[in-house]
Amino acid sequence: MDSFCWLSAWFWGSPTSTDKEETFDPKIHLHYSPPEKKITMQDLLLDQTTDTSSVAGTTAFPLLSREGVRAYRRALFQQNVLDQCASSPFPGTLVLRGAHKQSKFIKNFWTHPETMRIVSEAMGVPLDVIMPTEIGHTNIQVEGATISEMTKKLKVEPAVEKVELSPEERAYDPLKDASAIIPWHYDSYPYVCVLMLSETEGMIGGETYIKKGDGTAQKVEGPRIGHAVMLQGSKVQHLAARARGVKERISTITSYRSSVPTVYDSSYMTNIRPYANLNILYPEWTQYRLRKLRDEITHYLETVEKEPELALDRVVLEKLLTEQTEYLRRTSRQMITPEEHQRMLVAYGSAAYYDAPRIWKIVQSLPEFEKLASGADSDRVWMPQSVYWTDLQSSIEAIRLEKSLTSTMGNLIWDKKRQYYMGDELLRQGLNEVFLDWLGASGLWDIYCKLS
Incomplete structure (x- = not known):
């Protein structure tokens, strides 16, 4: 088998070959062993709700x-995949999105019952792929200024060349350096x-850091080749450290939700909208x-059909209807x-889109903040007929009743002394671009730009 793989790697060295890709076979292509450790929410000093996994x-x-x-790299580097799926947010970084539509191997690997069993077992809850477009999102660090230059560097055989690093680069601390690939954030799914x-x-580098409940960071070593890590990314704040010292770094990511009814689905599309085909x-x-x-x-109906007296429990019914109404509202608002x-x-x-939460913190310190934010809301200078004004009033009423609000940052309990503004509401919903538009109409954006 080793000889075959060596010859195959030589023959498939160019990603432009048009030969038929392999068929995914779990007996050949998987080599699974359970993770040595599962990090729990309790380990991280974080609260766990009854509708999420205890595994962080x-x-x-x-x-x-x-x-x-x-076989995965061979499927990924087919010319049709590169032609249809490649984009580059900046030099040295290549993104492949939608490869499952071009490659049966990639689709079958991620959706195979054995793979689904493995990821579900790892997180301690039955999982479903969130949606097809989130199968095998691939990030590639490789030398090159253009997509063409970068794709020419991609070979089926993993690169083993190293990059010499200076003492300063070796001393790189992602917790102090602003050059993390992805700064502190929660996942969309x-x-x-x-x-x-x-x-x-x-x-x-290449590690993931998770923020604990006491404010400290716990490091999770990055996976080696062929290895994977699982994360409940919508519940734990984390950052990805930049990898240095290697010619290439290719990681591929698939997102999931729980398939169990009554388990809360916290998904948003905040992190996805700027680069996805809407x-x-x-x-x-x-x-x-x-x-x-x-x-x-269906779950509710099956329950009351077995126990008809439960249909008389108006509290349970009201909870179901309220939660599903809110779920539909968030579904619509994200689009x-x-x-x-x-x-x-x-x-x-x-850049401002992804930096929106930090921008909001900065403008709150401005002397003009209260006057401009309050005036913008009271006069409705921005989108006066928008449904977001109804959302704002609903949130203000929930705050008055001391209820928590769902948000992209977990449950939000409003403990600030100031008024709750439209800016707070739009960021709560993960509508960063809409938030910036409101900020512009309020006059706060112009003042922020003068500070930069």
Whole structure:
């Protein structure tokens, strides 16, 4: 088998070969062992609700065999995948999204019952892939200034070349350095599996840091080649450290939700909208959300059919209807029209989009903040007929009743002395581009820009 793999790697060295890809076979391509440790919410000093997994994440565990890694890379580097799926947010970084539509191997690997059993077992809860577009999202660090330059560097055989690092680079601390790949954040979806497709020996960085309940950070070592880690990313705040010292770093990610009815689905599309094809994303989002709604209603109906007296429990029924109404509202609010999304993104920039929570903290310290924010809301200078004003009033009423609000940062308990503004409401919902638009209408954006 080793000789075959060596010859195969030589023959498949170019990603442009048109030969037929392999068929996924778990007996050949998987090499699974359970994670040595599961990190619990309790370990991290974080609260766990009854409708989430007690597992916050896992240490790295073997998932793909040596043959599996090369078969996955071979499928990933097919010319049709690169042509249809590649984009580059900046030099040295390549993103492949939607590869499952071009490659049966990638789709079958992530959706195979054995793979689904493994990821579900790792998180201690039955999982479903969140939606097709989130299968195998792949991030590639490789040298090159253009997509063409970067794709030419991709080979089926994992690169083993190292990059010489200076003492300063070796001393890199992602908790103090602003160059983390992804700064402190929560994921858009409840659960995620990160699979490594590159050699990591000699690599500096590449770890995940999780923020504990006491404010300290716990490091989770990055996976080696063929290994994976699982994370309940919507419930734990984390950052990804930049990898240094290697010629390539290829990781592929699939996101999940619990398949159990009554288990809260905390999904948002905040992190996804700026780079996704919204005409593909929105239909998939709608279908998965309606399936979840269907499952909740079916579960309730099956319960009361077995125990008819439960249908008289108005508290349970009211809870179901309230939760599903809110679920549908959030489903709709996340789908900002592509035209409006693009207009706002062009006006304020993708950097400001991802930096929106920090920008909000800064503008709150401005002397003019209360006057401008309050005036913008009382006079409705921004989108006066928008449904967001109804959302704002509902949240203000919930705060008055001392209820918590769901948000992209977990449950929100309003403990600030000031008024709750539209800016708070839009960020709570993860509508960063809409928040920036409101900020611009209020006059706070212009003042913030003068500070920069």
